[in-house]
Amino acid sequence: MITxxxxxxxxxxxxxxxxxxxxxxxxxxxxxxxxxAGEKRQIVAGIGxxxxxxxxxxxxxxxxxxxxxxxxxxxxxxxxLLAAHDSEGNPVILIPEKEVDSGGRxx
Numbered sequence: 001m002i003t004x005x006x007x008x009x010x011x012x013x014x015x016x017x018x019x020x021x022x023x024x025x026x027x028x029x030x031x032x033x034x035x036x037a038g039e040k041r042q043i044v045a046g047i048g049x050x051x052x053x054x055x056x057x058x059x060x061x062x063x064x065x066x067x068x069x070x071x072x073x074x075x076x077x078x079x080x081l082l083a084a085h086d087s088e089g090n091p092v093i094l095i096p097e098k099e100v101d102s103g104g105r106x107x
Contacts, residue, residue: 011066012082012106014096015041020053023073031075032056036065037103044077050090062094062106 018040019033028048034041043063063079070077083091 009066010064012062013065014060014100014102014104014106015063015065015079015081016102017056017059017061020056022048022053023075026073029072030056032081034061034063034079035102037101039103041065041078042076043079043081044072044075045081045083047081047083047091047093051093056093059093060096060100060102062096 013036015034015036017032018035019031021031023029023031023044026048028046030045030048030051030053032043032045034043041063062082064082065079067078067080082094084094086092
């Protein structure tokens, strides 16, 4: 269990995918370039077995925006997208039900 104060430190934000490319040498990693209300951000996500990069462009997703950067296969990731897993264990990206602006804080 975490406290509300700990949970409140997490910055969940909406982000629009503006570029998506497979990471060379990986079956599952995709490099996403995101727009967070004018700020460009790069994240690396393990969704490549479920999603084609070209199908992701323009989607609004939810990310953890204040996560410490991590390097995956030599590429820096500055955040993490939120996903659930389907009954077969494949990632399913969580997206807002209605259109929202990129960069908005989730509360």
